[in-house]
Amino acid sequence: MADRLTPRAREIVAAARDLLEESGPDRLTMRTLADRLGIKAPSLYKHFPDKHAVEVELVVQLLTETAEVLETAEAGAPGSLEALAGAYRGYALAHPHLYCLGTERPLPRTELPAGLEDRAALPLLRVCAGDTDLARAVWAFAHGMVVLEIHGRFPADAELDAAWKRGLRALHP
Amino acid sequence: MADRLTPRAREIVAAARDLLEESGPDRLTMRTLADRLGIKAPSLYKHFPDKHAVEVELVVQLLTETAEVLETAEAGAPGSLEALAGAYRGYALAHPHLYCLGTERPLPRTELPAGLEDRAALPLLRVCAGDTDLARAVWAFAHGMVVLEIHGRFPADAELDAAWKRGLRALHP
DNA sequence: CCGTGAGGCTAACGGCGTTAGCCAGCCTGG
DNA sequence: CCAGGCTGGCTAACGCCGTTAGCCTCACGG
Numbered sequence: 001m002a003d004r005l006t007p008r009a010r011e012i013v014a015a016a017r018d019l020l021e022e023s024g025p026d027r028l029t030m031r032t033l034a035d036r037l038g039i040k041a042p043s044l045y046k047h048f049p050d051k052h053a054v055e056v057e058l059v060v061q062l063l064t065e066t067a068e069v070l071e072t073a074e075a076g077a078p079g080s081l082e083a084l085a086g087a088y089r090g091y092a093l094a095h096p097h098l099y100c101l102g103t104e105r106p107l108p109r110t111e112l113p114a115g116l117e118d119r120a121a122l123p124l125l126r127v128c129a130g131d132t133d134l135a136r137a138v139w140a141f142a143h144g145m146v147v148l149e150i151h152g153r154f155p156a157d158a159e160l161d162a163a164w165k166r167g168l169r170a171l172h173p
Numbered sequence: 174m175a176d177r178l179t180p181r182a183r184e185i186v187a188a189a190r191d192l193l194e195e196s197g198p199d200r201l202t203m204r205t206l207a208d209r210l211g212i213k214a215p216s217l218y219k220h221f222p223d224k225h226a227v228e229v230e231l232v233v234q235l236l237t238e239t240a241e242v243l244e245t246a247e248a249g250a251p252g253s254l255e256a257l258a259g260a261y262r263g264y265a266l267a268h269p270h271l272y273c274l275g276t277e278r279p280l281p282r283t284e285l286p287a288g289l290e291d292r293a294a295l296p297l298l299r300v301c302a303g304d305t306d307l308a309r310a311v312w313a314f315a316h317g318m319v320v321l322e323i324h325g326r327f328p329a330d331a332e333l334d335a336a337w338k339r340g341l342r343a344l345h346p
Numbered sequence: 347c348c349g350t351g352a353g354g355c356t357a358a359c360g361g362c363g364t365t366a367g368c369c370a371g372c373c374t375g376g
Numbered sequence: 377c378c379a380g381g382c383t384g385g386c387t388a389a390c391g392c393c394g395t396t397a398g399c400c401t402c403a404c405g406g
Binding site for chain 1: 273279306307311315318327335336339340344346
């Protein structure tokens with residue numbers, strides 16, 4: 001992960017992330033990205049083969065930070081699914097554009113650091129005591145809640161805290 | 174809904190749907206859509222103000238058919254959440270591109286037929302005996318399972334039937 | 347001192363959504 | 377019977393997108 005990118009490439013990814021989080025995926029453009037760095041769009045191709053490669057690095061950040069957030073939550077309240085779920089929800093809602101970018105398309109698994117995907121999944125699997133079916137169900141529930149909330153799918157007056165509690169209580173009594 | 178669109182507009186929407194379901198959102202282009210109809214792209218603007226308006230009609234189809242599918246499932250097995258969930262999953266996986274198009278962005282509520290959104294939600298609310306928090310949790314679970322499966326997020330060897338059962342059993346004992 | 351690679355640049359291509367403006371044919375009212 | 381307007385096509389073009397080709401400058405190592 002240290003030598004995964006050159007320093008300049010890291011600057012580019014950082015700018016891409018700022019752009020994405022500030023303005024959403026529509027404004028994450030090779031031209032606006034270059035603008036922000038004070039260079040021209042074609043110069044970006046000296047550092048990344050295409051736009052997709054830049055986005056992959058953002059997905060790596062999402063997965064890494066998700067893993068960190070979940071590990072921290074687990075350390076603070078071992079065995080607590082509520083703590084894990086709260087951390088997941090909080091992180092996702094704090095970075096909605098990044099969350100959607102990394103989530104609403106197939107995972108570029110071959111381009112990811114080895115073990116990263118598993119690392120992000122482990123805390124939940126531990127709190128489910130190794131029950132993978134349950135872990136997948138909980139993950140689907142949490143992901144569904146987050147994306148539906150991000151996209152404004154619930155009624156404006158929906159009590160989402162209550163729905164979270166209701167779901168978590170059912171899934172992990 | 175009958176006079177919602179002119180006949181020609183309905184043909185355009187039908188072609189758009191074919192294109193979307195066959196080839197995915199990237200190929201749902203004003204030019205390819207026009208091609209399929211034997212006309213040129215600018216002519217489409219005689220029937221719709223912009224591409225978004227065409228997509229809204231596809232979302233209307235998704236919501237309408239979802240409502241129908243759920244109502245049918247409910248009629249066949251009243252009170253069964255499993256039947257509802259199976260119908261939902263089956264429909265979504267049969268139309269993955271349409272499902273994602275209608276689901277992975279804010280709902281254009283003001284442009285939808287009145288009552289359609291509620292109608293699609295009602296069967297689930299009934300099976301949850303009016304418990305809206307539970308209904309939202311179940312919806313989030315089902316949506317999460319479907320989109321994660323569509324985007325290949327689960328491991329290739331995941332037993333998704335088991336995860337569905339596990340989640341449904343927990344949420345609706 | 348020269349060569350080379352790193353990292354910029356401009357020009358351009360094809361595809362996208364969209365607009366402006368033109369035109370053929372049909373339907374209707376006087 | 378024909379004049380006018382509406383319907384639904386068309387071409388040309390604009391500005392944006394990702395991307396490629398090809399050029400230039402400069403630092404650094406042999």
